[in-house]
Every structure is written in C-alpha cells, then in structure tokens.
Amino acid sequence: MFSKKRLAAAAVVATTAALVLAGCAGETAPPEEAAPTFDPSEKVTLDLAFWGNDVRADLYNQVIEAFNEEYPNITVNSTFLTFPEFWEKRQTEAAGGGLPDVMQFDYSYLRQYSENGLLLDLDTYLGNIIETEPLSDNILKIGVVDDTTYAIPTSTNAWGMYTNPALLEQAGVDEFDGGSWEDYIEWMGEVTEGSGGAFYGGSDFTGRIQNFEVQLRAEGKNLFNDDGTAGFDEERLAEFWEQGQAVRDGIGVPQKTFEEIAPLGAFDAAKAATELTWDNFGAGYLANLGENYTELGLVAPPVTKEGAKDLYLKPSMLHAISANTEHPEAAATLVNFLINSPESGKIFGTNRGLPASSTALEAAELDPMSTQIKEYEESIADRLGDAPPVPIVGYGTLEEKFRVLGTELGFGTVTVDDAVEQFFAEMDVVLNQ
Structure with a gap:
C-alpha cells in the first residue's frame, strides 16, 4: 500500500547520491543551506491529531491557546480518537497521502511509517526550530530510524x-x-x-x-x-x-x-x-x-x-510530522512548543507521561506518584543505556x-x-x- 512512497523515497535517495557525486567531481562544493526558520507573519493552518479522551483534548486546547498567544498566525485544528481508532484512521490516510501535519505518535509504528517515506526528516530542524538543549541525547536517539530523526518523545518511562x-x-x-x-x-x-x-x-x-x-x-x-x-x-x-x-x-x-x-x-x-x-x-x-x-x-x-x-528510557509517546506537510517550519514550531515549552509542561503535567524535556518537566506540577517515578528514573541512571x-x-x-x-x-x-x-x-x- 505504500509502493508509491517507496518510489518517491528511492528517487530522493538517488537524487541525493547524484548531487554528492557531482560535488566530489566538481571544482567547488555546493554552499551549505541556511537553517530553516519560521516566518511568524505567514498565516498557515495545521492539522494536529492525537489519541486520548475528553480530558486530554481539553489539555491540548489549553496548550494550543497558549501557543496562539505566541504564534497568532498559525491556526491549529485538532482532532482526537481512541488509540485503536486513531491508527485505523492513520492507515487510511497513509494510503491516500493525507496524514495530518502533526501527529501524536506511538513507538511501535515509527519504523513502519518512517521506512515508507511518510514522516518528515526532523534533523534539519533540530537545534534551531526544535530546541535540543532540554532533551538528553538518550531521549533524542529514541526517535531515530536508520540515522534519521523522525519523531521527538513527549515523555518517557522505564x-x-x-x-x-x-x-x-x-x-x-x-x-x-x-x-x-x-x-x-x-x-x-x-x-x-x-x-x-x-x-x-x-x-x-x-x-x-x-x-x-x-x-x-x-x-x-x-x-x-x-x-x-x-x-x-x-x-x-x-x-x-x-x-x-x-x-x-x-x-x-x-x-x-x-x-x-x-x-x-x-x-x-x-x-x-x-x-x-x-x-x-x-x-x-x-x-x-x-x-x-x-x-x-x-x-x-x-x-x-x-x-x-x-x-532504557522508552517514549510514552512521541510527536512526528507528515512528510507531505505544506508547512514544515510551522509544524516544527508547533512540535517544539508541545514538547519543550514551560506552558506545555504546566498544562499537561504528567497526562502524557513524565515530560521528556527538562524545561517542561521543571514547569510541571508533579503529584506524589509522578514525583516517585521521577526519583526512580534518577535512581537507575547508572543502568540506563541507549534505547x-x-x-x-x-x-x-x-x-x-x-x-x-x-x-x-x-x-x-x-x-x-x-x-x-x-x-x-x-x-x-x-x-x-
């Protein structure tokens, strides 16, 4: 069902290889591309999909409202389903090339969707639009498939x-x-x-x-x-x-x-x-x-x-971006806010698990059980390896x-x-x- 995507991915690889070879043979290497940035004056609309219930939907609405205070020109249309229904709908959309711009993502589906060319390569956006300082290397590596970052964990467990x-x-x-x-x-x-x-x-x-x-x-x-x-x-x-x-x-x-x-x-x-x-x-x-x-x-x-x-730290869930999004910079801006912003940490708390971002974690109000989990993960630091x-x-x-x-x-x-x-x-x- 993803054969067209495979052909597209192969074309990209072939084109990239040709450029590399041309660069080796030519007199000068092509200039490095500037890091992508989002133009806040550009008016765009993004679709955001997640699984959950009415409680989580209300939290997402609050975070989107906080996001719009900083980025008023990005309209975010959110939808949610139960976990099984969420993935049934994504499979249907994947077949038609119409995945949402930004998706809450499950670890078990990451390889399937990334290897079929359905997810955006996020490496270009790391360190500029998507802040990496609040995320440890162990956490960032979780979303990597075949040396490419396709998703960022929102939260972790062990x-x-x-x-x-x-x-x-x-x-x-x-x-x-x-x-x-x-x-x-x-x-x-x-x-x-x-x-x-x-x-x-x-x-x-x-x-x-x-x-x-x-x-x-x-x-x-x-x-x-x-x-x-x-x-x-x-x-x-x-x-x-x-x-x-x-x-x-x-x-x-x-x-x-x-x-x-x-x-x-x-x-x-x-x-x-x-x-x-x-x-x-x-x-x-x-x-x-x-x-x-x-x-x-x-x-x-x-x-x-x-x-x-x-x-190792396992993602409770991640956020990924569709490879077909028309607004990758805006989508990356939304992902960064959902994962790294203090507003997100304060509003979500531990609804999505213990926040993976240190910035969000510091802003979250932890109940006794969440505090216990945080202390537990700190206590096993010497046993934690790469995912x-x-x-x-x-x-x-x-x-x-x-x-x-x-x-x-x-x-x-x-x-x-x-x-x-x-x-x-x-x-x-x-x-x-």
Whole structure:
C-alpha cells in the first residue's frame, strides 16, 4: 500500500547520491543551506491529531491557546480518537497521502511509517526550530530510524518493579532490596509462604517479553537488531522460559487466578506483592487497588550482570510530522512548543507521561506518584543505556504471541520446547513478511 512512497523515497535517495557525486567531481562544493526558520507573519493552518479522551483534548486546547498567544498566525485544528481508532484512521490516510501535519505518535509504528517515506526528516530542524538543549541525547536517539530523526518523545518511562508495602507487611517480609533473578524468585517464595496463601510474591515474569529484553541487554544483545534479525536463539529463549518454572510451580500467582480476577491484573487485585512493568502504570494501580492501599514501592528490576546498561528510557509517546506537510517550519514550531515549552509542561503535567524535556518537566506540577517515578528514573541512571533499535514492523504481533505462550506455560498446556518452536515459527513469518 505504500509502493508509491517507496518510489518517491528511492528517487530522493538517488537524487541525493547524484548531487554528492557531482560535488566530489566538481571544482567547488555546493554552499551549505541556511537553517530553516519560521516566518511568524505567514498565516498557515495545521492539522494536529492525537489519541486520548475528553480530558486530554481539553489539555491540548489549553496548550494550543497558549501557543496562539505566541504564534497568532498559525491556526491549529485538532482532532482526537481512541488509540485503536486513531491508527485505523492513520492507515487510511497513509494510503491516500493525507496524514495530518502533526501527529501524536506511538513507538511501535515509527519504523513502519518512517521506512515508507511518510514522516518528515526532523534533523534539519533540530537545534534551531526544535530546541535540543532540554532533551538528553538518550531521549533524542529514541526517535531515530536508520540515522534519521523522525519523531521527538513527549515523555518517557522505564521498566521497573512495583511493590505493595501493605501486603509485604502482612507477609512479614522486607522490601526486595536488589539482587539476581534467582534472588528475586527466592524472595517471592518467602512472601508467598508468609502470606499463608492469601496472596503471592509475584507472577511468572517470563511471560513478559520485556523481562527477556532486560536480560538480553545485560548480555550486550538486542531483542531485535536494526536489520530486523533476532538477537537471540532457541536455546537462549528456552533458558529464559525454564527460569520461570519455579514460579509456575507454586511460588507465583496461578494462571487460573488470572482468569478469575480479569480484567484486573494480579498486582492491582492485591493477589501479587510485586509487578514488573513500565513505571507509568503506578496511578492506575493505585486507583484499582482502592482506598485500602495508599502507597506503592517502586524499585529496580533484578540484575542479570552488574554494571550492565540493561534499562532504557522508552517514549510514552512521541510527536512526528507528515512528510507531505505544506508547512514544515510551522509544524516544527508547533512540535517544539508541545514538547519543550514551560506552558506545555504546566498544562499537561504528567497526562502524557513524565515530560521528556527538562524545561517542561521543571514547569510541571508533579503529584506524589509522578514525583516517585521521577526519583526512580534518577535512581537507575547508572543502568540506563541507549534505547534499543526502533521496534520492527510486526513487533506487536510477536509481543502478543510471547504473552499467549506465557499463559499456556502457566496452564501447563505447552512445554518450553513447544513454546520455543511456536514462537520461532511466528517470528519467521513476521520477520520475512
């Protein structure tokens, strides 16, 4: 469906290559282009699309109003949908070449849209229209695909482990104070035993592909490499799933319990004292747990190898610009305001996650949970490395397959060897489609 875009992208590459060759052969190199700037006297209209609800829509309207106080000649027409509907509409627009000028963007779609020539190269605008000083190099690299910046994170989160202090007190067990994955399993067993069967120390962490990724990163590997290949083999995946057998054998939450408490998870149903997940889930957990639970702990995941850069900052969401926008400078100006301005930080707060920009973060009013997340991310600074390659096209399918196989392992309806075989069969289809 993107064949025309591929041809257009190829033409651009071919033209660029020809210019480079001409520059090498000629007597003088072409002059450098001046950095783009936006003319505030130019009247333009931009379309802005985001996913969310009425609350987020109201926040965007307030930010747009603040933006117009500084840029009165840029009219911004915003629309929003739920997450699934948002991407259904973008797919339809992509086929017709009519994407909005500026889009709230999800990390899992970044490679697909950028590789098909649908997103604007933002490198030209970095450091002039789009301020880079408030954004760390780690954050800026998140939006890079094949050495080109296509999106800027609005906010970040990191992998962590939530704990329930009230349950730990009932079990008579201290907070998990770090250690290996084996140490964590042993600690879970102490909590499960101390609870007398009322709840469990945790659940089978090998059902989440992110925990596998943390272990691989500690070994200097990626889950998936830039060229689309897997960073692990059948033996390594089998080793990981076998690590969870002790948890599945009685230490962790039984799979049957998950079915009984759905749609709640084990942690927010107070059936598990810990949960390994993204750190921005805290507010939702507290809301689901109810008034009997007023605080959560947030600690680093178990360690695979001391000193490894196994964690990273993941974008809660990003902002990108359509490659077909008629007003790239104005669109870049809007993106900069949405991400970097103090007004944006003050109005959005943590609605889109912990602000990625230091300028916006300083202006945001953080509630206790947001402050806890901020302090947690500061505490794991020595474990934070560069973000992995942007997710491959089809990553969501593989993540779901990994989860489903984890569920089947929990029920005992599949062996580890069979699960590995099934996952690699699915991966072969996705990577070679």
